[in-house]
Amino acid sequence: MTVDSTRGRAPSIRDVARLAGVSHQTVSRVLNDHPSIRETTKARVQQVMEDLQYRPNRAARALVKGRSRTIGVLSASSSQYGPASSIAAIQDAARAAGFYVNTANLTSIDRGGIEAAVDHLMSQAVEGIVVIAPQVRVSETLAQLSLDVPFVTLQSTGRDDEHALSVDQIAGARMATRHLIDLGHRDIYHLAGPQDWIEAEARMRGFLAEMSAMDVPTTAPILGDWTAEFGYYAGRELLRVRDFTAIFSSNDQMALGLMHAIREAGLDIPRDVSIVGFDDIPEAAHFFPPLTTVRQDFPELGRRCISLLLGDLGEGGDAYAGAIVPALIVRNSSGPPSF
Amino acid sequence: MTVDSTRGRAPSIRDVARLAGVSHQTVSRVLNDHPSIRETTKARVQQVMEDLQYRPNRAARALVKGRSRTIGVLSASSSQYGPASSIAAIQDAARAAGFYVNTANLTSIDRGGIEAAVDHLMSQAVEGIVVIAPQVRVSETLAQLSLDVPFVTLQSTGRDDEHALSVDQIAGARMATRHLIDLGHRDIYHLAGPQDWIEAEARMRGFLAEMSAMDVPTTAPILGDWTAEFGYYAGRELLRVRDFTAIFSSNDQMALGLMHAIREAGLDIPRDVSIVGFDDIPEAAHFFPPLTTVRQDFPELGRRCISLLLGDLGEGGDAYAGAIVPALIVRNSSGPPSF
DNA sequence: GCTGGGAATGTGCACGTTCACAAATGTGAA
DNA sequence: TTCACATTTGTGAACGTGCACATTCCCAGC
Numbered sequence: 001m002t003v004d005s006t007r008g009r010a011p012s013i014r015d016v017a018r019l020a021g022v023s024h025q026t027v028s029r030v031l032n033d034h035p036s037i038r039e040t041t042k043a044r045v046q047q048v049m050e051d052l053q054y055r056p057n058r059a060a061r062a063l064v065k066g067r068s069r070t071i072g073v074l075s076a077s078s079s080q081y082g083p084a085s086s087i088a089a090i091q092d093a094a095r096a097a098g099f100y101v102n103t104a105n106l107t108s109i110d111r112g113g114i115e116a117a118v119d120h121l122m123s124q125a126v127e128g129i130v131v132i133a134p135q136v137r138v139s140e141t142l143a144q145l146s147l148d149v150p151f152v153t154l155q156s157t158g159r160d161d162e163h164a165l166s167v168d169q170i171a172g173a174r175m176a177t178r179h180l181i182d183l184g185h186r187d188i189y190h191l192a193g194p195q196d197w198i199e200a201e202a203r204m205r206g207f208l209a210e211m212s213a214m215d216v217p218t219t220a221p222i223l224g225d226w227t228a229e230f231g232y233y234a235g236r237e238l239l240r241v242r243d244f245t246a247i248f249s250s251n252d253q254m255a256l257g258l259m260h261a262i263r264e265a266g267l268d269i270p271r272d273v274s275i276v277g278f279d280d281i282p283e284a285a286h287f288f289p290p291l292t293t294v295r296q297d298f299p300e301l302g303r304r305c306i307s308l309l310l311g312d313l314g315e316g317g318d319a320y321a322g323a324i325v326p327a328l329i330v331r332n333s334s335g336p337p338s339f
Numbered sequence: 340m341t342v343d344s345t346r347g348r349a350p351s352i353r354d355v356a357r358l359a360g361v362s363h364q365t366v367s368r369v370l371n372d373h374p375s376i377r378e379t380t381k382a383r384v385q386q387v388m389e390d391l392q393y394r395p396n397r398a399a400r401a402l403v404k405g406r407s408r409t410i411g412v413l414s415a416s417s418s419q420y421g422p423a424s425s426i427a428a429i430q431d432a433a434r435a436a437g438f439y440v441n442t443a444n445l446t447s448i449d450r451g452g453i454e455a456a457v458d459h460l461m462s463q464a465v466e467g468i469v470v471i472a473p474q475v476r477v478s479e480t481l482a483q484l485s486l487d488v489p490f491v492t493l494q495s496t497g498r499d500d501e502h503a504l505s506v507d508q509i510a511g512a513r514m515a516t517r518h519l520i521d522l523g524h525r526d527i528y529h530l531a532g533p534q535d536w537i538e539a540e541a542r543m544r545g546f547l548a549e550m551s552a553m554d555v556p557t558t559a560p561i562l563g564d565w566t567a568e569f570g571y572y573a574g575r576e577l578l579r580v581r582d583f584t585a586i587f588s589s590n591d592q593m594a595l596g597l598m599h600a601i602r603e604a605g606l607d608i609p610r611d612v613s614i615v616g617f618d619d620i621p622e623a624a625h626f627f628p629p630l631t632t633v634r635q636d637f638p639e640l641g642r643r644c645i646s647l648l649l650g651d652l653g654e655g656g657d658a659y660a661g662a663i664v665p666a667l668i669v670r671n672s673s674g675p676p677s678f
Numbered sequence: 679g680c681t682g683g684g685a686a687t688g689t690g691c692a693c694g695t696t697c698a699c700a701a702a703t704g705t706g707a708a
Numbered sequence: 709t710t711c712a713c714a715t716t717t718g719t720g721a722a723c724g725t726g727c728a729c730a731t732t733c734c735c736a737g738c
Contacts (some may be wrong), residue, residue: 361687367692
């Protein structure tokens with residue numbers, strides 16, 4: 001009322017102090033919940049803050065503390081269901097812990113693209129980085145870059161990495177494969193993801209491991225690109241020979257494409273061919289037929305990821321890495337082979 | 340070499356200055372491409388920056404300039420295909436323009452949830468906000484909040500809003516409806532989205548408008564929740580009467596559920612029932628049968644959105660609002676009715 | 679050589695906050 | 709009253725950068 005020197009700029013800690021008749025330091029103490037402050041003083045200061053619609057200036061705080069309370073997310077293909085779900089969970093968890101989240105998409109996965117994205121994040125002074133770019137190459141490049149902030153990758157690098165969090169892809173793939181074998185299938189193909197994707201490779205390894213463990217001979221997996229489109233054309237190609245009774249697809253989208261091709265050839269699923277997917281996207285339950293698949297809990301993955309990173313930052317967080325075991329969801333796309 | 344007083348903290352503009360034998364201001368000029376700087380000086384300073392791995396401190400810059408170069412994204416359901424694609428595009432476009440992007444998910448769409456999310460963004464000192472929360476309520480609440488930064492909403496509020504960018508949902512819905520009418524259908528149902536979603540309402544309006552324009556009587560649309568699950572149950576319910584030959588679904592997921600229910604009842608698509616969806620998610624081409632739908636260009640939406648916002652921020656950007664017209668993609672789920 | 683004037687560079691302060699330290703105030707016992 | 713000590717509050721400097729202004733340098737034209 002008496003003072004209106006707050007011209008254009010936002011009210012600062014000193015404006016509050018002046019109006020409350022205290023020093024700026026006292027205001028700062030109120031802001032930071034300092035223990036020794038008289039209740040009445042605190043109330044008065046808070047009242048003034050309210051009146052002035054005061055907001056602490058984050059830049060100033062970051063400047064003096066040297067901490068930005070921001071976490072960077074480096075992601076590829078962030079519009080796909082899995083990554084998108086994880087990112088959403090990461091944001092929620094980070095915000096709950098009082099952190100901000102800044103995302104950078106990889107424009108390309110070559111070294112230049114990765115460096116540019118990391119640069120973008122680092123120039124934001126992020127305190128930690130979450131990497132959701134499950135290509136082998138990205139992980140490797142990142143390791144070489146020797147970042148000076150902790151980072152967590154969402155997918156296992158294969159080695160037992162302390163800073164990687166993953167769904168146990170191998171176990172999931174083995175479950176899917178075992179399911180088909182148990183049903184009586186012996187001629188099983190695997191439609192894998194791109195070779196340079198960690199998950200694709202893990203699932204392929206799981207498939208091969210289980211086949212070999214159960215003594216079922218197998219052929220080399222087909223390398224796809226995750227899209228339904230590819231699944232469709234791969235399916236058409238495979239059907240020219242038709243020496244199989246089941247296919248394990250490395251994700252649900254390719255499984256969808258496969259089923260499309262199989263139906264188009266006049267065959268029945270699962271009577272003529274059984275299909276198993278991976279991911280359990282929300283649509284999978286309504287494919288034709290409803291898809292047997294392996295469920296991954298993406299949101300949980302995101303949450304744990306932040307927990308792990310916060311642990312590194314000394315901000316609590318249970319910080320237990322270790323794999324999440326996925327679950328086999330049996331629906332109608334798989335059944336015993338008909339001979 | 341001579342100086343190693345850079346203890347633990349990151350090198351500052353002054354460290355660079357000292358080693359290059361210039362004043363900090365000269366370094367600042369190099370950073371900001373000031374015109375009058377001797378080439379040799381500039382080169383020397385840049386060399387030192389390189390050696391020191393100097394990075395400008397964003398917090399300090401933000402503090403003195405009063406600008407954060409950060410854009411906030413307020414989003415709901417960010418793991419769905421449409422929003423996720425737009426967000427990815429927004430990030431890319433913003434980064435290209437030298438802006439950072441900070442995302443806040445709405446935990447709930449009541450006033451409290453919205454305020455919390457906006458607060459989170461504002462405390463980051465974002466310079467503008469993009470809203471991808473297409474519920475009527477969110478837009479309204481946001482308008483009441485009287486933000487002191489420009490914001491752009493991704494979906495039209497119905498009124499001709501300067502700060503809204505949208506796909507012309509009404510036109511899209513009319514195209515879909517017209518397509519069914521032209522095929523000869525007269526008994527057409529509409530499976531709409533949740534009533535409080537702007538897009539859902541616009542598509543419904545488009546459907547009703549076209550039906551009325553073509554003089555085809557119709558019944559009240561069914562209100563769904565966007566999920567395939569709902570589409571499935573709605574389909575089962577509808578089939579108990581079976582007084583229709585076509586259904587226009589407000590999104591592709593619900594259309595998938597519908598098709599599931601219809602097939603399960605032993606009916607053929609499109610012979611017995613034609614289905615048209617909306618969105619053209621990448622999987623739609625491989626549904627059974629491949630889905631006739633309306634394509635929205637989500638990435639383009641995101642790009643234009645940033646362009647509009649940058650215009651508001653006086654950062655160039657063509658800043659032309661106006662609707663993007665979607666395209667009807669005819670596949671096999673729609674055909675003439677069989678009587 | 680001198681002067682004028684533009685180019686190049688330097689000086690000091692401001693931004694809003696926190697930190698280290700100092701000072702004031704209050705409390706209870708001698 | 710006085711002292712010891714804890715509680716509460718205040719003072720001044722720092723964080724790294726950019727701005728306004730001042731100074732120095734350089735070169736052309738007399």
